[in-house]
Amino acid sequence: MRSIPTFPQSMRPLVVATALALAAPTLLAQTPAAKPAPTPAVAPPATAKPAPPTTPASPPAAAPVATAGPAAPADPNAPPPAPPPPPLSDIILTNGDIITLDDKRPSAQAIAIKGTKIIAVGKSKDILARWKSDGTEVVDLAGKTVVPGFVDAWGQMSRLGLATVAAQLQSPPEGTVTDVNGVLRALRDWSRGDLAQRFGWIVGVGYDDSRLREQRPLNRSDLDSVSRDKPVLIVHASGRQVVANSEALKLAGITRDSIDPPGGSIGRWPGSKEPDGVLDGAAAVALLGSLPQLSKDERMAMIQQGQSLMLESGYTTAVEARATPDDLALYTQAADAGLLKLDVAFYADLASAGSVLKGHKSIGPRYYKNRLRLAGVSFALDGVAEDRSAWLTQPYQLPPPGKRTKFAGYPGATDEVATDLATRAWANGWQVAVQANGDAAIDQFIGAIRAAAARHPAKDRRPLLVGAQTLRDDQLDALKEAGASVSFAPQRLVLSKPALADYLLGPERTARFAPAGTAHQRGIVTLLHADPALTAPSPFGAMAAAVKRPVGEDRQLAPLDALKALTVLPARQLGEEKTKGSIAAGKLADITVLSANPLKTPADKLGEIRVTGVVKEGATVFGGPDGGVPITR
Template sequence: MSLICTGAACAATPAADTIYLGGDIITINELQPAAQAVAVSKGRILKVGDKDEVLKLKGSKTRVVDLKGQTMLPGFIDGHGHIFNVGFQAASANILPAPDGTVNDIPTLVKILRETQSNPVTKKLGFIIGFGYDDSQLAEQRHPTRDELDLISKEVPVLIIHQSGHLGAVNSKALALFNLNKDSKNPAGGTIRRREGSQEPNGVLEENAFFGALFSLMGKLGDAENQAMVKAGQDLYLKFGYTTAQEGRATAAAIKTFGQSAQKGDLKIDVVAYTDMASSEASMDSPWVSRAYKNHFRIGGVKLNLDGSPQGKTAWLSKPYFKAPEGQTADYAGYPTFKQDSQLDDLVARAFSKGWQVLAHVNGDAAIDQYIGAVRKAEEKLGRSDRRPVAIHAQTARLDQVQAFQDLGIMPSFFPMHTFYWGDWHRDSVLGNERAQNISPTGWAMERGMIFSSHHDAPVALPSSIRVLSATVNRTSRTGKVLGAEHRVTPLVGLKALTLWAAYQYFEEKDKGSIEVGKLADFTLLDKNPLKIPREQLADLVVTGAIKQDQQVYQLKAQTQAQSPDKLSCATSDLCLATAARSLSLAGVIHAHKPADEPGGEHGHAH
């Protein structure tokens, strides 16, 4: 028997505003993994299927976009980053090492910063600012000191920001302005490094000692400068195909600026902010706190910072660093932000009681233990609920901690880009070989059927979705060594960590993360299909366009191909979100879901 659409039934299906075809379409929907065409109406996906069927929705005003052989995917979603600070980075001198900059020794750093004295930001702030130096990549294998920064200027204060964002260095003029001297005490959760044999600061500031200096500078920026930072950050994210971005640990100034940008209609992509609960909890009274975006902005919850960075050797570990940093003894293992567990316990419990999602920066395994303990106590007190707490970075998570994540419903957002940028440094100086092999342990998560997101933590690294994908899949260091082969995943899994699973992290899986009927028409365009090229070539992919709710927001080229069943959806399926949990092999084979009572159904695992 055939069913023929007639009369009112036909009229119920509107003509599409846009139809995309002509290239590979990767849907990230296991029940319909590929398609030849996608129809869109009013910013949402109307139909996904073969070209002939989708073209039946073409009306007299329908725009048909030929992708011209490019590949279309769901819009990339930023698992963790700081889009506001990316704008600050864009306004600072680039002192990143290769391949993102040219600073691989201190004399080059000094030369570049000397040339920035006429920089508009220098004039506005009265400071010379550089972003991105990395002591692990400097020929001297150490941080620049006040004496070397004095060579840039003795009259103008100089502040340079480490690539991790967790520490930096200043010259003598800046130390005087910040009133830091031999009598200054280390702040809680921070360290003022000293000259050898004395208490005189050597110019290097860690964690809260550094943040106080940096935030006082950023506070001098006016509305116009802050708006420019938002635009610069957004433009860079668009270049890498992101249609949803995060502002992690948002300051009051950042919240104000994003709110203004949203009200003016200046945001082209969605931005979800997480306020610093320890210092800016008042921001959670804002009308922007919501699970729904208003003009592309919302506050999604709170951020807690529990420790520092492993590459800067300020992350809080349970065992000592492989090689202690300058000025520390052999038993040095970093330090916590919250010296008393009860401080963190109270914050997490209060956030849970108010229904706020919690994101916690936890790099060291001791910090992860502290967070797990706080979540466990809060759940024992308040009961289990769909809160989706997130462990940001979880760089040195142990196997037992990954199991605890699963038991407590904590979702990890891993930072596999570390394997490229600092993999060799972690192995040879920070953690030693065994711990370094297991940084960002995605393999352990996959073994347990867990989902995770992957992120760039910009401006710690450029917000390069392509490098995130390549690092998650390949885990190759700067010297070409694979770090933790058992944690490598398929390109498909790498894409899910940038799309559907990241959407779940934000409670947005019903609207984003896959190309399915009813979801937002958020798309990223690539020059090649990442599922059809050797994994070693992933780093060479180029983002050629970004589309936000059917609006081109970045240079559009085009794409499509493939084939798919006509009417399949897993938009409301919990199983579809947990595709790592069964029948997704590390060979990259995609299997449709099976009911739990069928062979291979429900609770299988990744091999």
Template sequence: MHKRQFLMTVAASGASRAALPVSALLGACATGAGNGTADAIYFGGPILTMNDAQPQVEAVAVAGGVIRAVGRREAVFGLRGPATRMVDLQGRTLIPGFVDPHSHLGGVGLQAISANLLPPPDGDNSSIAGLQQTFRRYLRESKEPAQLGMVFGFGYDDSQLEERRHPTREDLDQVSMQLPVVAIHQSGHFGALNSVALARAGITAGTPDPEGGVIRRQAGSREPDGVLEENAFFRTLGRLMPRLTTEQAVGWLEQAQQLYLQYGYTTVQDGRADPQAVATAIAAAERGRLLVDVVSYPDILQLGEGAFMTGAYYGRTYKNRLRIGGVKLTLDGSPQGKTAWLTQPYRVPPAGQPPGYKGYGVLSDAQAHAAVARAVEHGWQILVHANGDAAIDQFIGAVRAAGPQVRARDMRPVLIHGQTLRRDQVSMLKELGIFPSLFPMHTFYWGDWHRDSVLGDPRAQNISPTGWVLEAGLRFTSHHDAPVALPSSIRVLDATVNRTTRSGRVLGPEHRVSPWTALQAQTLWSAYQHFEEDRKGSIEPGKLADLVVLSDNPMTVERHKLASIQVLETIKQGRSVYRANA
């Protein structure tokens, strides 16, 4: 049996680490030793390499920010010198640094300075009244409203509010009638505005819905009720955002960076970055303010002439910890918000929509094909947001139209989210060389909502179908889509392994995977998605010393306790950049 399969089998049976063959776990000797001494040697706890050929070792030597040797303790200790730091893990677990396969670093910066409107367990908001109370407390205690001249809140979720609806302009008018108030939905695809914000944005009864978006109206009239969907929200938010100084914008990014470090990420993605977000990341890089590697994917629809794609930061090599890795395209919306584009109707249509409602796309087929063709023509890796299976069909069609060069040139186009990916579509991903980055975290946050209201069974059971993907011989990555959810690597791990909903039910048991596979999806396979598998994602000689110390071993802890694991330390190229309770 293959070593990885054996390791997964033992973990699945709950057997202890001691039951594994010593040779399979530790390797016969240290590899990659060479000459010279180590800056640091880690030992004294489980070291999970994510390398199938040598899954676990006793010690790791680091020199010059690079992994120098791994293997048996006595062999690696041969690299000890007078100045070598000997780091005893004291039973804690060492793994590679987490590589973020999809999120929005710039959005997390906005989240970091906003009122926390998240529902439990990440916030305290379970009702409209609770949201109002959170906003009022934020106004009293935070300096941002006065500095920005407006009030932001992030993370409300209508599916988790007692009222099962979005807050309206009237609800937010009770927070303030002097300042614009914007409440951003947890999906990031909706926003609710008070009357002051609507007036400042110029949205009135006479304002038409934009293409790919909806301005929701009060019953029986054209008067806006304050809730904006998709492009209506994105464009309005862009108009309302206050102008920041470069230092303020970099400060927001640094606050976001700290949140990722807290969860063990050593590489972070900024997906669908607008021009200002790219400029801010470059400013942070030039000022030496990035502690993690940041890979940015600008919105292809906002590229203009594509200056970012020809500048010093575009390519496979980081400069000052930043690189522009490709482009991002969005084809539909949010399944929990019921704007994702489906081929079959929603189980319960959203307010104001008729039976048979299937959501909607953002672009025509011709526009989607043109965007993908542009990326392929220039050799840009493209990440495509497609939640609904109709949107996934559109993406598949666009890649197919781009021709065999996509696969021949190993361009690794990425399907982002793929929530309602059908089984027949999985084989098409394999045929066309499309890499799936899935979102099993939805099973916890919105699994019950998917089953009861959004999709119903059996579709809800098969959201983010990792089982089908593995069955087809494909790899996948598993993401959090921050700021949609907190960038919690541990919550991602737990959801990918257990697929347990808020109510404690298992959604799609056949799509559960082993802890080893889930960890690879967050490390080595994520590095592969970014074309960085040669230098990141596993603990092997020659790779960067991007490491994370965990409180417990994911391979041996009881599966239902995975969510209780804590990130104790994050190490970027041999340097400690985060310590819990430091």
């Protein structure tokens, strides 16, 4: 097996597996014993009469002595000796609790690997008897659990790296910020660091007003108390809202005379046109464009850091969603330099990057090149319910400050724009993935893909709906008819339930929030992705939230279905179900080793499961602190 360099700091040295030596018995040659020599006659005493003469006996014939002849000269034309036969398998993982997610063989004890692929799965004694030979490395898993490598359904790997270097504003359980003062204190502390001095801005991530004690959004006055001279910016956990101080608004050119952009909103002080610092949707994107740009080396380091976080979480395939042309160029550079240790599927932002995709020579929709592949295109139709930017058919329980009573969010695009984007994707043969959380935005998504399919009929296009927080039961049949899959982030219900029930959606809609179990029961391909508010992906957090909901228990997923929603079904969505997502002969050796079996672990204990090792195509790419996967090749 090939050895792949591991990553700095986060990786641990791998334990060397002990090779088993077989001793061949030696055959000892035996020779016949020689006859004893005759005993010489003893001379008679001097006084004795001489003995009568005797006829001497003939001496025994001497045994012929073999002599070595001259050595035969070597034939210079003789072919070289045949090399030893290659091993039947390179690696055998044995003595494990293997969850294959292959319906033909749901569980196993051992896996045989040859090169980059799995060649056999079964019982330990059978695999060893059939596939072990000289040169095979046998790895004892010591009872650890093995699952297929996790496949990301929706994420932004490069953004994970960025999130780790900004001020951390997450609330429990991911962070420690519990109130407004905690947010401001974290920003002040971060502003004293070296990165803040070099960057020139004070930036925080993971802020979520619905989980603060005051349950109110921060505003420019709050952030002015951190600094009036430097721009201050905090990014909401949803990724769709930011809050800026006065200096940041000034740099972005946002004033009382600015108008709301399509698909966005500029917050105002009550009874005034003066901006209050809260920017939603497209308005937030405009301000983010004012941020100073990191160097290519720094951005490449962010990709490396994001990759490390994905590997530590057990993923062997990542997704870069809503990717810009700059992202495309940077990932292509990383791929060409051999820096990608897991596969990265690219969903390009259609509005900004669609024009550069056609005919791009570095990546394509069919195969990976240096671990990079174009999965499809993407766009967003609204925001999220937590910051009241999801577009609903019915108003929010309480409107945000300064909004009318019947406020129901707002669309991210008109029906015409949504249909045009979907039609462009269909016309070019690109799979389309669309973020839509409000039920009005989901109606728009359904209408857009129906129109696109009518103009460009094609089979099995697998459109993907991402988020679907307020998906209605009556929309499920339309999604199934369109062949759409749905990816949910169920952790948001666990983290934001009080705010969702009390003043965002109300109890009834909260009980239906992100209904993964209902979608699965209706026969829709149901996926799970990690919460975007987290600084590291958490497949077991997503699994736990889907298996045990705080409300709406009838919409839960069974543990096995939840695990499939993190492995084999995202692989299907990417069109890679023949090579990934389950442990079976012929598939890639993408394997994650766990400290415990997630199908036998209570939902409230799933978060305690550790990833102890990750194998990508037969090579160890991550080893945990307790030994990892002891593969030496």
